[in-house]
Structure formats: structure tokens, C-alpha cells
Amino acid sequence: MAVEATTAGATPVRGWRPLTVLTSLYRRPASAAGTTIVLVFLLMALIGPVVAPYGVNEQIASEARQSPSPDHWFGTDHLGRDVFSRVLYGAREILVVAGLGTLIAVVVGSAIGLLSGYRGGTFDEALMRIFDSLLAIPALLLALLLLGLVGPARNAVMVVIVIVYTPIVARVARSAVLSAKSKGFVQAARMRGESQSWILFREILPSAFPALTVESALRFSYAIFLIAALGFLGIGVQPPNPNWGLMVAEARAHVFQTPWALWMPALAISVLVIGVNLTADGLRRILRAPGE
Amino acid sequence: MTMSILRSIRGSVRVGVLAAVVSIVLVACASAARDPEGGIRVAMQPMAQTDPAFISSDSEILFANHVYDYLVDINPQNQIVPRLASEWSVSDDGLEYTFTLAANVNFHDNSPLVPEDVVWTFDRLRDENIDSPTVDLYNNISSIEAVGENQVRITLDAPNPFFLFDLSDNHALILKAGTQDPSTQFNGTGPFKVESYSPEDRIVLVANEDYFIDGVPKLAGMEIVFFNEDTAMADALRGGQIDLMLRMSTAQFESLAEVPGIETYDIPTNGFDLIRLRSDRAPGNDPRVIQAFKLATDREEIFELVQQGYGAVGRDSPIGPLYADYYSEAEGIPARDVEAARILLSEAGYEDGLEMDLHTPDTGGRPDLGAVLKEQWREAGIDVNVIVEPESVYYGEDGWLEVDLGITGWGSRPIPQFYLDVMLKCDAIWNESHFCDQEFDGLADVAGSTLDEAERTAAYQDIQRILIERGPVIIPYYFAQFAAIQEGFEGFELKAFAGRTDLSQVSLSQ
DSSP: OOOOOOOOSSOOOOOOOHHHHHHHHTTSHHHHHHHHHHHHHHHHHHHHHHHOSSOTTOOOGGGTTOOSOSSSTTOBOTTSOBHHHHHHHHHHHHHHHHHHHHHHHHHHHHHHHHHHHHHOHHHHHHHHHHHHHHHHSOHHHHHHHHHHHHOSOHHHHHHHHHHHHHHHHHHHHHHHHHHHHTSHHHHHHHHHTOOHHHIIIIIIHHHHHHHHHHHHHHHHHHHHHHHHHHHHTTOSOOTTOOOHHHHHHHHHTTTTTOHHHHHHHHHHHHHHHHHHHHHHHHHHHHHSOTTO | OHHHHHHHHHHHHHHHHHHHHHHHHHHHHHHHOOOTTSOEEEEEOOOSOOSTTTOOSHHHHHHHHHHSOBSEEEOTTSOEEESSEEEEEEOTTSOEEEEEEOSSOBOTTSOBOOHHHHHHHHHHHHOTTTTOTTTTTTTTEEEEEEETTTEEEEEESSOOTTHHHHHTOTTOBOOOTTOSOHHHHOOOOSSEEEEEEETTTEEEEEEOTTOSSTTOOOSSEEEEEEOSOHHHHHHHHHHTSOSEEEOOOHHHHHHHHTSTTEEEEEEEEEEEEEEEEOOSSTTTTSHHHHHHHHHHOOHHHHHHHHSTTOSEEOOSSSOOGGGGGGOOOOSOOOOOOHHHHHHHHHHTTOTTOEEEEEEEESSTTHHHHHHHHHHHHHTTTEEEEEEEEOHHHHHGGGHHHHOSEEEEEEOOOSOTHHHIIIIISTTOTTOTTOOOOHHHHHHHHHHHHOSOHHHHHHHHHHHHHHHHHHOSEEOOEEEEEEEEEETTEEOOOOOSSGGGOOOTTOEEOO
């Protein structure tokens, strides 16, 4: 999503491209590590199922409950499934659901936040109070309630992420609009007689972009947590889905026999979340407007 | 200033180290000692019911089974043995049972056991106003009367070859006639007396010195300590805070098997997980589909993976090896044949495979069973979505009787007839597979009514053949029952129904 600040004049936003951002991220060890982790996991999600040595649910009864070995890097679980392969498959599972869910939440939330903040008035007031009431409920609780209503399905989890995170993103977008609304470049565009959508999406959105990018990265990491937590609670995904949270839950009963089947997916969750958070942190530093 | 802070930090470190040492010593002492009173401490789920007419969980039955006595008992080999009734006779037509009560039996309030107590107890269990789960069980009884000083006669409406098993139903513990509130009075004849009961915490029992069997109980007391969680029980056993743990998951059992100082027991039961396909509508109403499911299933592999080889491999019938003579391996189970299953499916019109939802409760090994089945059946072109539900949802609003494909856990019973009558006959109340087969029903009726043991055995064996051939059910394994006990006890014998285990015969080894 290469968006450039195309507005002429007194825009305070630095122009940025993905590649520039990436090289900047690699200037600091912490964000470099985070970015590397995220890239590795993205690669896993992309090619994992192709390179996985065993099928996601392939059960080899004779090799059940084996500790990590050259044949089974992460060992096998109580049903004779290769834990390494399942973690690889699980990467795609969790990144796709968390990624798509976050993306939709960010797009929808930004649009609502921009519009609401720009228009102001009763519309803004009403919408924000509704969002406030949604935000008052903890994300996990809200997710449990919603999934209880629609029943278990992968898409339902994604919808839940969208519903849970849209208000948060909208809030962030709205506050960016409120601060940009009075700035000179917006006033200038208004004077030029630009349309409302031009002002919103070509003037204000680029200035809100850094904040939204950081917010997206944070939402993404929370989404990973949420999906894993829901999987652990057995809500939203059903066995034998390789959801990491579900894998941890399944392995819990067998922790004395096959501890690796619990540790490996748990480790994957923590490492990925840490990676995403470090990246988000790095992004925040890079994209911070000068003087802010 | 800095120094004093440092010093106080150092001081608290010292206190902390001391506390750690003390607690390690305490833990070490705890794990070294058995119950100092010479009793046994048993870990169990908390009890909800204490009135014998309404008990149902293992912990409730374990408690009641030691405070009260049955008229007749069932031993670990699944045979009827005397308890309060020292002997009995049955009339030739199978309708009249006369029981002679053991001598010198006293209730814990020192009143002697008289035949009227037995009559009162069974009248209570049959009373529709009390509404115990036993009302239906005993509706075949036409009368119960006291005969003379020490006999009870029970007359039936129709012969029931399993009547003695029914008499030893979990609820049929003999109470003192006229007991006002059996849920708090605990006035039994059993080998142990209630000393104190703290709900959610523990119930403490002491030996009944006047028990009518000499030398029993062999322990000074028994304490049932309540735990809500399996893992906590196992930890308490490891740490020596309890002596005995009954019933646990296979994984838990495996983890305890390696602990020094703990002995583990496992016995096969007749409890099983039933995989059943509704056979009164598509796709299950096509015998070829039923066959395809059976051919696509590898029971041995399921037994190894889900039960880790404990218990016994199933043969699609509820008549398991526990029932010794009734059980038959005459009919071979068709070997797994994925190709044959595929062909049958395509003949039945499912050339492109069959997609179904597989419903299962979230308890025990059932989610694992679902995952293994999904993989095995996939190879034969049966694609199932495993839907794991909390038990309350699975059984709620009779959903489990409605779904097309489901996994249901069935507990172990002392007689096989129970399963046929409530699960498989056309009009059975829990006929979840909606199976209806005239030949089967005829055989089940014969087995349930004949007084000729050979005829019953033959009927049960035919039933096993029919279920392997065409029953819309797969029973891949029978569960094992597990127990783990601290070293230093003798005479422990586990029963398939854990709560019925008799601890009055357990003693401290010398």
C-alpha cells in the first residue's frame, strides 16, 4: 500500500515508501529483530504448507508421542502428528485470519473515523458514543459473546476481529482528523474548492497514515493474541485445526508426556507477537513526524 | 540511608530463604508420611447429593457405598455376591425372590437391621412422589414384604433375569426405616461412619467397630478429599497429601505411572465411545453408507492413539469383553479397506465424497477421537467437520438424538441388556442412531426375558454379529478404569465403576 503524500504546499508529512521504511527499520537492532521475525513468519505462512515435512493432520500411530528428533523437529503429539508441520500450517491460519481481519478493521475504521471526525456534530457524537459502549466491553468477552451468537467458523473469527477493532481504529483516525482539520493545508484545499472526499482521502488521510500504520501493527499483534486465546478456549475454531491456541489447549492434557507439543505452538505465539510489537515500535519511531 | 535500605533488603532475603527452607522441609515431611491416623485419604470430585436415592457421581457413590450397604453387591469380576443378604432363593417361575438378612447387623445409631428397613428402603425408591431415578427400574416389582424375623420377599410382575443386578443398583443402599432426611442423617449399616462432612472440602469417615463382618473394615478411617481438578488431585497424590486417586485421564495416568512410591492400576470396563450415524434418513439410511463408514475406520489405530492401548479394542457392539461369556469374537471385524469404502460410497451416489458434521462433546478423549476419525475417513472420501461442543450443549434440548453423525460416551454397566433396551431397540428412549431392526429387537427381547442362560448367551452373540454386519454404530474401544495409590496399602481392588470400589478390604501393609 504505497501511498505518497502528493499534496503540495505545507504538508507536515514526510513522503515514505515501503522500502525506505524497511531499511529504516533495520537501522535499530530491536526493530530489525522484530521485522526479521515478522518476515520469517510471513514466509512460513506463504510457503509453510509446501515445505512442511508432514501433512497437517497426518497421523502416524507408530510415531506418536516422540520427542524432538531429526525426523520430527518439534516432536510428535499424542495423536502422532508432526508438531513442526502443524506449527507451519498454523502460521498461515493465524496470519491470514489476523491479517485480513485487521486490514478490514483498519480500512472500515479509518473511513468511519475520518468521516465522523470531519463532519463532526450530532452524527459524530452519536457514532462515538456507540463505539465507546463497544469499547467498554473487553475484546475477549465481546468476541466470546459474538461467537456464541454465530457459532464456530473461521470467517466468524475474522468478523469478530473486525467488529472488535473497528471502533478502536476509528477513534485513532478521528483524533488524527481533528488535529489536521484546522491545519493550513486542509484550509487551503477547502479554499481551492476541493470536494469533501478529496480533502478526506488525499489531504487528511496521508497525514493520519503514520498513526494508522502503527495502530494497524498493534491491532495485528492483539488480533494474533485474540485468535490464539479463542482457539485455546475452544471457541471459533474446531479440532483438528492447527490454530496455535487450540494446539496448546489440546496438548495441555498431555503435558507430562508430550511437553513439546505444548511449548512449540506457545513459543510461536509469543515470538510472533513480540516480533510484531517490536516492528510496531520501530514504525512509531520512524513515522513520527519531525517535531512531534 | 542507602546502607539501611540495603541491609533491610538483605534482611528480607534472609527471611525469604528461611521461609523457603521451612516450606521445603514441610513438603518433604508431608510426602514422607501416610495419613498418621492409619486411614486412607481419597481424592474425589465434590459431592452434590448425599441422599442415596439421588446419588450419581463417583464421589457420591463411593461415600454412600462405605456408609451404607447394598442388599447384594457386585464384585470386581462382575458377579453378584452377598452383602446384607447372606443368602437368597428364587422360585422356579423366576417371580419370587426370598432374601435372608445377615445376623448381627446394626445401624450406626445402634438399632438392629430388621426386614422392615429393607421394605421401607425399596418402597421409598419406588415412590413416585420421591421420584428417584430408580422408579422405572423397579416398576416390575409387584410387592415387597417382610417375612418373619430376618427375611424379605420380593415378587415381580414378570421374570427378570437381571433382577439381582437391579437390586444392586447404585441407589439401592439400605436405610433405616423412617429416616427423616437421608441427605444429612447418614444412619447406615456400612463399614464406616460419618464423623464430619464439610461440603466442598472433605468428608471424614471412621471405622464402624460393630460392622457385621469380622475384621472389616481393616483401616481406621477414610477421608474423601474434594478436588475440582484432575491435575490438582494428581499433584496432591505426588506430594503425599492424598493416598488414592480414582478415575483419571489416560495422560494423567501415564504421568503417574512413572512416579516412585505410587502404584497404578488399570482395568478394562464396558464404558465406550459410540460413533453413530442416524439411519432413518439420508445418508445413513443407505446400508452401503453405513458399511463405508465401518470400512473406513481403523479401530486398532484409534485404540492406540486415543486410548494409548489401555482398555480394549471395540467391535461395534456394546457387549464387551467384561461380560465374559456373553462376549464373542466369532464374527471377525472387516479389516480397514479404504478402496472398498470409496466404491460403496460411489454406488450409494456419493462419487464426489460425502460431507458431514461430526458432533462431539468436549470431554474425555472424544475431541481426539473426532480428529483421528476425520483423518481416517478423509482417505475414504468422507469429509467431516468436527464440531466440539460443551457437554451441556451436546446433550441440551436432546440435540444429540437429532444430529446425523455424533460421538456419545456411554458408561460401564454391570449388564449388557441395558444398552440394548435404551440405545438400540426401535423404541429405545435414547436410540440416537434411530436403528430399527426386527431381528435385533427379537433377539434383544429373548435375551432380556429368558431364564435359560444358554439361550441368552446365544442371543447376545447373534446381536454382536448383527451390529458388526449392519448396525449404524462404530464402537472403537472400551475405556480403561484407572487408579493410583500410595505404596503401603494392601487389598486394593478397582471396579469398573470407580465409585463402587470397596475400600473396606484395604489394609496397611506391615
